[in-house]
Amino acid sequence: MSIQINDVVGRISYKCDVLFRVIDIREINGSKEAILFGEDIRLIADAPFHDLTPVGSDMRNEWKHRNEELIEQSLKLFSQDIQLLRQKYRYDVTQGYKQTSEFFQMPGKVLHMDGDPNYLKKCMDMYEKIGIPVQGITCDEKEMPQRIGSYIEKFRPDILVITGHDAYSKAKGSMMDLNSYRHSKEFVQTVREARKKIPSLDQLVIFAGACQSHFESLIQAGANFASSPARVNIHALDPVYIVAKICYTPFMERVHVWDALKNTLTGEKGLGGIETRGVLRTGMPYNKFMENES
Structure with missing residues (x-):
C-alpha cells in the first residue's frame, strides 16, 4: 500500500470515524506501522498499514464542510x-x-x-x-x-x-x-x-x-x-x-x-x-x- 508521511487516512477497523494525518512510519517485526495525528480531533494513534485506507479529496471536503x-x-x-x-x-x-x-x-x-x-x-x-x-x-x-x-x-x-x-x-x-x-x-x-x-x-x-x-x-x-x-x-x-x-x-x-x-x-x-x-x-x-x- 502506498501511504506516505502527511497523507490523510482512515482506520478501516474503526470505519474511518476519524480522519488522521500520517506523521511518522516505522517498521516493527517486518510490519509497517503508521503514527497518526487527528485532523480536527486531538488524538494520537498508531495503526498497522493493513488497517489504513487513503482518504480521497471528496471525502476530505465532505468532512471539512x-x-x-x-x-x-x-x-x-x-x-x-x-x-x-x-x-x-x-x-x-x-x-x-x-x-x-x-x-x-x-x-x-x-x-x-x-x-x-x-x-x-x-x-x-x-x-x-x-x-x-x-x-x-x-x-x-x-x-x-x-x-x-x-x-x-x-x-x-x-x-x-x-x-x-x-x-x-x-x-x-x-x-x-x-x-x-x-x-x-x-x-x-x-x-x-x-x-x-x-x-x-x-x-x-x-x-x-x-x-x-x-x-x-x-x-x-x-x-x-x-x-x-x-x-x-x-x-x-x-x-x-x-x-x-x-x-x-x-x-x-x-x-x-x-x-x-x-x-x-x-x-x-x-x-x-x-x-x-x-x-x-x-x-x-x-x-x-x-x-x-x-
Whole structure:
C-alpha cells in the first residue's frame, strides 16, 4: 500500500470515524506501522498499514464542510452569549442610565501551549475572530513541564491552555493509571509546575488535556477545566470556547461549568471542570489611542 508521511487516512477497523494525518512510519517485526495525528480531533494513534485506507479529496471536503458547519454553529451561539453579556455590562456600568461615554473591556491574556502547530494555528485564528489577546507557543508535550515556568514569568497570563495530543491505551493498563496514556502524565506535571508559580485558581485559570486525557488527575493537579471525563475525543477548538467564556465573564462573576461547556463541540463527556471566576474587567471612558497601545 502506498501511504506516505502527511497523507490523510482512515482506520478501516474503526470505519474511518476519524480522519488522521500520517506523521511518522516505522517498521516493527517486518510490519509497517503508521503514527497518526487527528485532523480536527486531538488524538494520537498508531495503526498497522493493513488497517489504513487513503482518504480521497471528496471525502476530505465532505468532512471539512461538516466540521465548518459545527464550528460556525458554536461560534454563532457563543456570539449571542457575548452580545447578551455586553448588554448587561452597559446597564451595570451606567447603572441603568443613558451613558455619556463608551466603556472599554480588558478580557485577560491567554498563553496557549500546544503540542501540534496545525492545531495551534486553528486555535489562534479562532482567538482572533473572537477578539482575545493570546500568545501561542508550539511545544512538544514531553518538554512542557520544564518550559512552563519560564513562559509564565515571561508572558504573565491570566489564562493558561496546555494541550496537544493524547490517547488512552487499554493494552497499557487501567483507565485510572496515568501510565496508560500517551501524554496525560506530561500534562499533569505541567499543571503542577504552573501551580508552583501561581497557586490560586482565580489568579491563573488553567485548561489542560487533549483526547481521552486523564481528567481526574488534571483537576487534582490544579486545572480549572480539563478533558476528558468519559475518555472521549475532543475537538481541536474546544479549549478556545471554554477560554472565551472565561475571558468575557466579569471578574466579579463565576463561570458555572455548564455555561462554559454548552457551546463547545464536544460537551460534558469530553470536557469538565470546576466553578471559576471570570477575568474580564470593564472600564471607562474609552480612548481610541488605547487601541494603538494594546
